[in-house]
Amino acid sequence: MERGNKTRVRNFLLLGLSEEPDLQPVLFGLFLSAYLITVFGNLLIILAVSSDPHLHTPMYFFLSNLSFVDICFTSTTIPKMLVNIQTQRKVITYAGCLSQIFFFILFGCLDNLLLTVMAFDRFVAICHPLHYTVIIHPRLCGLLVLGSWCVSVVGSLLETLPVLRLSFANMEIPHFFCDLPEVLKLACSDTFVNNIVVYFVTIVLAVFPLSGILFSYAQIFSSILRISSAGGKYKAFSTCGSHLLVVSLFYGTGLGVYLSSAATSSSRTSLVASVMYTMVTPMLNPFIYSLRNRDMKGALGALLTRAATLKDEAVIGLS
DSSP states (O other): OHHHHHHOOOEEEEOOSOOOGGGHHHHHHHHHHHHHHHHHHHHHHHHHHHHOGGGOSHHHHHHHHHHHHHHHHHHTTHHHHHHHHHHTOOEEEHHHHHHHHHHHHHHHHHHHHHHHHHHHHHHHHHHSGGGHHHHSOHHHHHHHHHHHHHHHHHHHHHHHGGGGGOOBSOOEESSSSOOHHHHHHTBSSOOHHHHHHHHHHHIIIIIHHHHHHHHHHHHHHHHHHTOOSHHHHHHHHHHHHHHHHHHHHHHHHHHHHHHHHHHOSOHHHHHHHHHIIIIIHHHHHHHHHHHTOHHHHHHHHHHHHHHHHHHHHHHHHHO
């Protein structure tokens, strides 16, 4: 009978970043601003790549997909947190919590795999430039992105579905979204299978991709050092500098979440690291790629100029 009462879960409570009433307007303003910047910045990247024929290359094709995934990644958690702050309600339904877990893992895995694919693209471009167009052709680019989606969906299902078998007694999640490790801590049933699946998926979809990225950049740096001219070295570094910075930021903050969780029993440090991982990194990606890339700056400038021209023409037409 007791087990039956524990399994009739309808809602979880998301405790959020802080329970201080005075901080709620500040948190709402900060996260709303960051979310709008993230969506607008990544959307500009997608529009710039799609509108400029000079950017219809594999590197920018992967970048536009990464921007789309970043928009989805932040939209999985931040809007719900903003609604909870605004309405002063902390409730998320059981189905909503499972959905949030699924999509958070899905888009997180996609980030990992797309960054790995982009590292492979830079590896071929710098280490095998004469064979680049033969190896990285449009069909392969489509297959790599499609494969990343399929693998991420499978990995997310593997981690999410075992949660259905768990029963819960405590419904308060000390987080601003349904983070799987935090949800597993609330289970009053055995989570051994869940933990094994989490470790397996993490190794396959995080450790292996990171190893691939490190291997690619080891080969890239080795090839760059063999270039005799300083101009050639600078050009080679500039083509992969933005991606390497994004990789460092993404994996650095991601590892910070798990290392901080392992190092301290307090969830406050983990919450701060999670904010970096889920919000700050996707927000900074458009700035990193646009500010460090001359072609992207030119495409964004042309896009904004075209938008301003259309606006002026519309105003003149209305008048």
